[in-house]
Amino acid sequence: MNTTQSCTCRRRTCRPCRAGACTQRPRRLQAQPRPPQGDVLSRIASALVRGQQKRVLQLCSEALDAGHGAQEILTDGLVHGMTILGEDFSANRAFVPEMLIAARCMAAATELLKPYMMGESSETIGRVCLGTVRGDMHDIGKNLVKIMMEGSGLEVVDLGVDVTAEQFVDTAIEQHCDIIACSSLLTTTMPEMRDVVELAKARGIRDRVKIFVGGAPITPGYSDEIGADVYCPDAATAARSAVALLRGA
DSSP, rough: OOOOOOOOOTTTTTTHHHTTTTOOOOOOOOOOOOOSSOOOHHHHHHHHHHOOOHHHHHHHHHHHHHHHOHHHIIIIIIIIIHHHHHHHTTTTTSOOOHHHHHHHHHHHHHHHHHHGGGOOOOOOOOEEEEETTTTTTHHHHHHHHHHHHHTTTTTEOOOSSSBOOHHHHHHHHHHHHHEEEEEEOOOOGEEEEHHHHHHHTTTOOOTEEEEEEEETTHHHHHHEEEETTEESSSSHHHHHHHHHHHOOO
């Protein structure tokens, strides 16, 4: 009776294997750890886009240990990630929940970096006063604009909801704002934006303060009709337009 065991090695160079008499089991290769994909700043951006807060904080600490400056981490890691997410949001590849999760990640990472930024010069592109117009209590869209603008290096004075034209203009004067950004989600509150533009003219700041408008019922035609400077269909566009305008692009 043939007692030869079948081959389990399956190596072409094994002589017993070729003879059908090999009893060795194949050696299982150990999985090698995958090397990190991209540099640490790219990985921070990717983790932020995915909303992985613990990973973002871990990578920020690694970047600091590796000698990256806090401002560099903020600009080339966190802000870059928010820019990517903003583009996805504009293209309907990302939605409000992802934006809010990423915002929490960025807030936590910024708190981590703050002590390291004390001695660094932090560039602020400009200042924006932002709010939802009088009579309108919606704030999700406004909050997304705030997230994207702050992530792009703008200082934002958030006036909240139900903001009067006087509050917008007074804040722009007192806080030396470069932009007034108005949000409206109701057709009945749209005329409040016209009041903001007219009051800015009457108070003599229209030549130096740009007015952004946006919200579900707002159109480019309405923006032109009331004399606003920029129509913003979404939060990412608002942030990109503000940065381009203030940098003279």
